[in-house]
Amino acid sequence: MVTTYGQAHGLEVDMADLSFDQLSDKIGPDTRAAVFSLYIDDFDRGIAIARDLKASHPGITTFVGGPHATMVGGQDVLRVTDAFDYVGVGDCLPEAMPIIAEACRGRSLPENRVITGSTFDARMDSLSPDYAIWGADRYFPLFPVEFSRGCRQRCPFCTDPVLRRGLAVDPVERTMRTVEGLVRRHGPICVRFVDSSLSSLGSDLDVLLDALITANLPVTWSAFAYPHDMTLDLASRMAAAGCRAVFMGIETMAQGVRTGKHHTKHPEEIARSVEVLHANGIFVHGNFIIGLPGETPDTVSETLDGLRTVQFDSVGGGPFYLAPGSTFARRPSKFGIDVFDPEWQLRAHQNFYEPIPYFRTATLTQLEMRELATRFQKEVEDSQLGCWNLSDFAVLCWLSIGGDINDLKRLWSARRSDLSDDARHVMDVLKERSTEASSSECRAEDFVALATRVAHVQSVQQSHST
Ligand code: B12
Ligand code: SF4
Missing domain, CATH: 1.20.890 (cAMP-dependent Protein Kinase, Chain A)
Structure with missing residues (x-):
């Protein structure tokens, strides 16, 4: 979306995906602005890169935006670092891009360094994403497509329902135009719907599935799904529309752990949803969070026992961490969460990989959560309760090159030395x-x-x- 808006403003835009590209290859003598779109996991690296860039090219104006800047807040990002000249908060590209364009044209810039959108209500962008910036040599022929923004569910550990208020759904014709355009340009493709919970979109999803089934395009896709939504009829229509894999946030299979999810109170929904998806040839990744309020060593054992009765294709997850902006973070004491570091939100990006303890629940410390998460992974692998962390994204990469899912599952679980x-x-x-x-x-x-x-x-x- 950043490049789409840049091009619409007449800018010459180049994109660096730092998994593959070197930023230095993209910076030329005429580069005037560098725009960073970051999540919590790469925020620290983004800061380091932006700081180096400013030191080596003092004429370049730096901008940052994306979900982490939105959750931390513009002023607090500026307190964390001086690597960015401007911070975009929320879905603010219509407001930010004119300022970025001014920077590129060497004009004077506003004093206020925080740019916010006109609303925090969920809204789709008025511009449709322009994928043309991605050449055929980009990566796998796998494209992210957004059909909605926001989430109908309100799980207290999650920031999706807080990033945007409410839910906005794209007109089906526009999403179909996007998908058809990608097929025209690239032939058979894979699509990863990025919607927070595609299966929860009710009648809007029905219309999209009908359109995909009718169009019968060479499109294979995956999405996030919510077990409570999953009926045999929905699973079979998703499969008919090209769905081959889903990512389901299960979080726990134990009673008494606080997920806010329907299936925690109705555990039979988990097995049923996996069953109807498998009956339609859809790969199921189940994701788990170890350490949510109420978790103990016994509840982790209960989840592992549950996993022996439900055959997920893949199981993944990690320790719970308190996320800036989530419901738990807004009212920690209500959920028995004790926060030790009053400024933890400013350091959340540094704590992502190597956490210095900043909170605990009534039942576990962060160290205990990490130990239990390690035990969980070991038990899943040792007892072969599913491939470890083979997400739908890797499955789509493999399918996009003509691979077979069973081959991938075998390679995934094989010993490296073999x-x-x-x-x-x-x-x-x-x-x-x-x-x-x-x-x-x-x-x-x-x-x-x-x-x-x-x-x-x-x-x-x-x-x-x-
Ligand atoms: C799809 C998705 C994934 C996919 C694909 C990710 C990808 N890299 O493409 C997968 C499953 C792989 C994934 C993985 C992860 N994800 Co994720 N993901 C999402 C999800 C559901 C949608 C993201 C999306 O594409 N949205 C659509 C785009 C257009 O929106 P956007 O990126 O927010 O951009 C808008 C604005 O932020 C703004 N904007 C963006 N950049 C910029 C820059 C500037 C300068 C400006 C002005 C504006 C601006 O403009 C855009 C609108 O036009 C979001 C939740 C959500 N609903 O947003 C979580 C979310 C972004 N993910 C999250 C996390 C934590 C992760 C992981 C770190 C999880 C993990 N533990 O490993 C990994 C990291 C992956 C990575 N670094 O690539 C968190 C981020 C929290 C945070 N504080 O940063 C979110 C919010 C979910 C959550 N509630 O926890 N994710
Ligand atoms: S965990 Fe999933 S279903 Fe729950 S609020 Fe977040 S995105 Fe929605």
């Missing part, structure tokens, strides 16, 4: 264990070509062995 060098490298990158794909010797298109060869070899080997 894999060929090529297969090991591909798995490491898909598992985000390796950043080698980002080295200058390995371009995105080379990595995709390697993954395609590995997928092909697997399917040949499988057909020989059967």
